Amino acid sequence: MKPTIAIREPVVDDALDQAEAKLTPEQIEKVINEVIDKETGGRLWTYVNTCIHCGLCSEACHWFLSNDRDVSFAPVTKIKDTLWVMLKNKGKVDAAFIKRCSQIAHTECNACRRCGMYCPFGIDIAYMILVVRRICAKLEMVPLYLQDTVHSHAATMNQMWVKPDEWIDTLQWQEEEAQGYVPSARLPLEKEGAEIMYSVIGPEPKFLAQLLGNITVIMKVAGCDWTMPATAGWDNSNMAMYSGDFEVMARVERLHHETAQRLKVKKIVMGECGHAFRGAEYDGPTWMGWMKPPIPIVHAIAFYYDLLVSGRIKIAKKVEGPVTSQYPCNVIRNAGLGSKLQYIMNEVCENFVDLIPNDRHAFCCNAGGGTINCGPPWKKIRVQSAKLQSENFKRTGAHTIVTPCHNCHSGVEDIVDKYKLGMHVKFFSELLIEAMEIPEDLQP
Amino acid sequence: MYEFVSGPLVWIAFIIFIGGSLYRIYYMLAGSKKEKVVFPHMSLEHSVASLVHWVIPFNNQSMRKRPIFTIISFAFHICLIFTPIFLLGHMILLDESLNISWWTLPEGVADWMAIIVIAGCIFFLYRRLTDPVVKNVTDASDYLLLAITALPFITGFIAYHQLFAYKTILIVHILAGELMLIAIPFTRLSHMLFFVFTRSYFGSEQGHVKHSKDW
Amino acid sequence: MVNSESWDWEIANKMVADTSKWKSQFEDVWEPYISSDGEKIASIVKVGEGEFNIAVNNATWGEEPFEKIWYSRFSPDGRLTALITKDQEWTMAVDGKPWEQMYEYIWDTKFSADGKVIAATTKQDGVYAITVDEKTWECPVKLHSIASHVISPDGKTSVAIAQTVATAEADVNAFTKGSWSVVVNGKPWKENYVDVYGLTISDDGKNIAVEYRAAICEYGIVVNETPWNEKFACTWEPVFHPTNSNEITTPVRQGGQWFLATNGRIVWDTGFYSLLYQTYSPDGSKIAATVAPSFAKWTIAVNGQPWSKTFNECLLQPCFSPDSRKVAVIAKDSGNWFLVVDGTVLGEGYDNIWPPVFSPNDNKVICKVEKNGKYAVAVNGKIKGKEYEALWNPVVSPDGTKVMICGVEAGKYYRKVVLLSDL
């Protein structure tokens, strides 16, 4: 089989270059065989031995479709250029090859699982991509910014190097902000026995603290019994899951769940983030041996759905004009919350203009799966490869795109920017705050 | 020669085909068991739901997006599987040696079905040569699989029409058929064996574990 | 341990405070806490705009209100501490009286076993430290962050996991050289590590251990600056033997399975899909741990022998009876929590169960349970007595004959002492 011709602009990523210089063939061979023999089993074997090389999966992938059907971006090609070679050569590959593997697996695939839904056999390409990432991670072949984020998870148990005092301080500050809207609002820290533990991802306290103020208002208006931890374990995000460092991934997820267990809550409600839901609901528990999270996890979409359906939050004035929404892969295609998202969008917007394709068939924003965390060196190709979704957004004519996911939020902002869509990008909670009714007795 | 090829060798081919298939399925299941999470993630309900959506044509988004491919693929596979099983020529042999038989296809129909399979192989070959994605992931093994698939149909067709050297062609045909049977468990033609399992797993993971759908 | 012998163990049903009055007295009342002897109940209350105090029984805590109060916790000796702010600066206040020194920030209050020593993490001028009874560590290197800290039961040793080397943004190399260490009473260990976790100190305060990351996918245990020779694919928090502090045990991962290792040697020969919360019996003769023999099947293994009964969701930390014979644990199965003793489910399923305690004489298991939003005391898994709006973990008297039950009924806080045999 001839190697794929992949034409890429050169990208400088210090971590990859360093690893390439350092790795020895023996190390590579050992790690590849170790991962294949010890960490995979029937699934990988069956997938590789079943794939009939039909290429039908290519039609699913936005990388392929956005890059003028460049074959080097097709899902099956990504496996050909990585695992097939490793398996055929029994791990005897060179460092340059592993570097290319990282480029493919970390920066050119979002593990969005759309292709699995288009393969007639249901071959899970995204799973195999994660096997490749696992091999890369064990060889320290991980793009610089992604690796830095993983180090942050490992050292601080959050994604953004937020120190413990900064975390608490931010919450206390946002509690005050919330009291500007609803004077009696409170952000209860460490309240054992509350019904809900609310958890967020690292960037919220770091860059988007107002979201913490918003939730404080929403919780008060809805009359929820909730709490947030004042200890590590507050961050539900997990880039280690995406770099392939599963031990760090598990440590982070374990702490998140044990924090909820320690606080004796009935459920964890999490902010608007997709990959965090995936880690907390699926990858983390699976590694730990839990069939499902020991304390149930409720994604923001499902939570707002419950609040709206039960009437605990009422809408005073719907958002005017056409509004559309991104469908975050990890909570829609891979968690089935599509119709709930449509419901809440219709509840708060006068004119919700749906995407085509929508729901579980909607395309990835191209920021997911850790690709955006690979940082500035990889931004150009990432945004360029979101062209298809930019056209889908454009067609809606919306003034605002709602992104109930942090990665989508940043990714869609990049899309809006690059393709000059002139649209606002907002979290659902930001619309809700504008639209919801604040009962008179709670007003200042 | 003919006696050997149409006698003991048929037995051998079937034994290898069935034994090999069982072994490969066992190997797959054992490997999946080793992975620990595979079986706990499976659910019968979602396996069946997935299969229903993927064995019925146009019952999923992927197939609807490519109507021509879907029609060809289904026609190809239906003819591929049903022609040899319900072929009069095969039935006569079966009846002679084992004294069992069942319904057979009218000869004209069988003829056309063989042509559809051959045409399907030509279509797949054409894609392999022209579609850039498919071309890029094609190697000798893919052509070989197409040849192994097409050969029994081509030779069977020639033999049936007694176009030339009937006896030789028939021997070649039988050998080709046996080769195909033997190839199924040990090449990627084993997709026939694994289809049900890969679909069930992905259907279960999407449905049972992730509360979504895979079609 | 607090000496509970000195508590009031007279059989009685004492109404300590009518907390329902607080609601009308103050603008806002937060969730209450009680002292270990049950004699005091306290809630942070809002007394005006930007003015907070703590209501303690029928009095208030601070002479004057503070701008902000949080993390009110009773020390085991009965003093009420909280973190307070004045003029944008923070400090600890004990029984309403602030420490003299103010800090940029203070958090994570910890107490010695008898409650005499109070420690917390503090930050001043960008430098992190542990402050013990108003005395802040003087550390020869600047600490850039403190991840966690522990204090020995006698209060003499305080230890923290701290960042000892500053790293620039995305400086992966500096990070992999090691930037975290362990600091003991202000003195850092010589070595820096990539990551440090699972800080623990032996009961006698002599030995300190942590997990550390030796390489990207390699973990080990360091005891008093000396690492185990053995490295593993992963580890979890180590635990010291209760009476022999030279022995330390931790779960380790090898070949995709979890094992239990003592002082670096694998001591349980069976591997598990998961292994957590290893716990020594009080006499140190046994170890129980929460294990998953296979995916999504959880149980307890005692000395490596798993119970036959398994649970499909999760198990919390096991707990031994005082005589080291029995093991109790809280298990979740199909959405309900159960009390399990020696592999047998006791009583019915609950919405929540708090950590169980054994009565010393007859090995009854007592715990707080929640059902339909109400709380109650359960003995051997069966609810005994009333339901409460709020309830604290029941405490068994030192002689094992009585139980102290502290709870709120109709807005009033009661401290009851009852005979265990009457429950």
Ligand code: HEM
């Ligand atoms: C394994 C041993 C096999 C034997 C002994 C065998 C024998 C025969 C015989 C005797 C004929 C009839 C020729 C005639 O009419 O004169 C025939 C025809 C045919 N066989 Fe087979 N065959 C075998 C396997 C297969 C297989 C595996 C396939 C396809 C998957 C196949 C496909 C066909 C076809 C398509 C025809 C011609 C039908 C037509 O054009 O009407 N055969 N075979």
Ligand code: HEM
């Ligand atoms: C129940 C059994 C089978 C199932 C469910 C099945 C399914 C599939 C599927 C899903 C594909 C992918 C492309 C497409 O949709 O056409 C495929 C392709 C193919 N199958 Fe099958 N198959 C089965 C049996 C067989 C057998 C028995 C053979 C031949 C011995 C065969 C030969 C082929 C060939 C040659 C291709 C096309 C490969 C290409 O693109 O070049 N299949 N099959």
Ligand code: SF4
């Ligand atoms: S998982 Fe998504 S991004 Fe990756 S190859 Fe498949 S469709 Fe493309």
Ligand code: SF4
């Ligand atoms: S669609 Fe499935 S079988 Fe076809 S090439 Fe892609 S992964 Fe392989």
